[in-house]
Amino acid sequence: MSAGAASRPRPAVHVGRLETLRHRPLLVAAGGLVALGAVVVAGVALGNVALPVGDTIGILARHLLGWPVTATWPASAETIVFDLRLPRVLTAVVVGAGLAVAGTTFQGLLRNPLADPYVLGTASGAALGAALAVLIPVRIALLGFGLLHLFAFVGALLAVAAVWRLSRQTSLSSLTALLLTGYAVGSLLAAGLSVAMYASGAQLRQIVFYLLGGFSGASWPQLAAATPLVVVGSLLILARARSLNALLLGEEAAANLGIAVRRERAILLALAALVTAAAVAVSGLVGFVGLVVPHLVRLLVGPNARVVLPLSAIVGAAFLALADLVARIPGELPVGVVTAIVGAPFFLLILRRARAGYEV
């Protein structure tokens, strides 16, 4: 500033100081990937029949990476790994990554720390879809897909589309309108779900099983269908990280920063809904991952979406694969129960000890 201000010494900006946190995302990424690798190996090795960790790594290295490892294990071990456990563990990885990315996106779009992937009706839409599929007496199953997966996927997308359309007909500000419409549509669909459950009789257990979420029904074809949707959707969201960052400051400020707010919001919402729908179609409703993981990552590295999105994917994948492993140990607990039991105290602990300089 000019002469008047010159009398007061001011500290100069050291660019180095601005960059002190630059390495932290790399550390978190490295730690997350190591944890993810360890959880995947453990998830494949452990179960009703425990496989030696060495054999597990050998089987995975030989068949996935093509390394010349001599087979010292029985053929049954390979069957367990490839037919039973690997699709299950990888489904948890993909769903965990997808829910964390979708959660990050919804929280940023709605500027709401309480948002999660289910906030705009995806959960109740998917649940009602799944319940209707259970009630329909026709049984169609093709390559491991049932009507349930299809209806859940479509239900989630239709619910978000309805929320989007209806929210634009209100006179409220767009964010308030989205959240309130999401709540209203969600409540309506939940009522439909209750009716479906009431009418389901003996099939009630099947619906409840879906609502609690889990990976015991995971299969390669399901994984092959969900993975491209989650991966491509997440990458397209990442390519729009700039918009998510600008939207932190609100609609008008984002527009002043050069963001076409309406268009970007619609695109990001559609992508996050697609990722969520793909995830819930194969896993049911797994809670907590999409809410907590983005916050955990932001605590470590700050709010920059370009960093938070990929790190959330890694951490979400590791977390859900771990939760699924824990769920199997006592003999098939619903994984959503585990994510809450493991995640909630952990999250509370982090909130109490948030000394990283970032807070929720």
Added chain:
Amino acid sequence: MRDGYELSGVSLTYGRRTVLDGLDLHIGAGECVAVLGPNGAGKSTLLRVLTGHAPERRGAVHLDGIPLEEYSRETLARRVAVVPGEASLPFAARVEEVVALGRVPHEDPLRGMRAADHAAVAAAIERVGIADLVGRDARRLSLGERQLVVLAMALAQAPRILILDEPTVHLDLRHQVDVMELLVQLNSRDGVGVVAVLHDLSLAAHFFPRLILLDRGRIVADGAPDEVLSPERIRAVYGVDPALVRR
């Protein structure tokens, strides 16, 4: 068509209330202009018109000879930066990360900030004098400090025209003067156009060569401080004793 902003017949009504009433106005690209007026005179609405946030307005607005509607948001953001009256964040963010948002219209959508962007952020922080705030959570700052952070963000945007809505309202006297001097320097040294809504008539008269006085949606005076802030006009527009405004 002249450069800068050219408004002709700009009116805006919210329901039955007329907020802007047929404004004709030219603000050159390199000018330093303060917009004054009592609460509800239409000052902030005028800024919203300039920044393209009032699609319901009537009349024509041109920026550098081109209708404002024809600018994409991104092109406009490279020319015009806005310091809003208020800014809030849903998540904790360090001061430098907030300032870095000013690079959004310039950064590569895929690769993000590069060396030039980081340099612009550091320079903006230096220039506004908030280096001592670096590393702090922007949400934990005082209102005045936050105002300075948002100003630094707008500077990082490297605009040709800077639009500010009451940029000094939460600042102590020292910082009010600092910000005024910074705006004057940006204008005279860097050729950045400045359009600022101000409430403090003395500050405006002291630092700005051109004042625009709005009252009930109309321009009642436009010119040098001495012409605009005559005792009779202060009494007529603000309804106060002109002696309260010390020059």
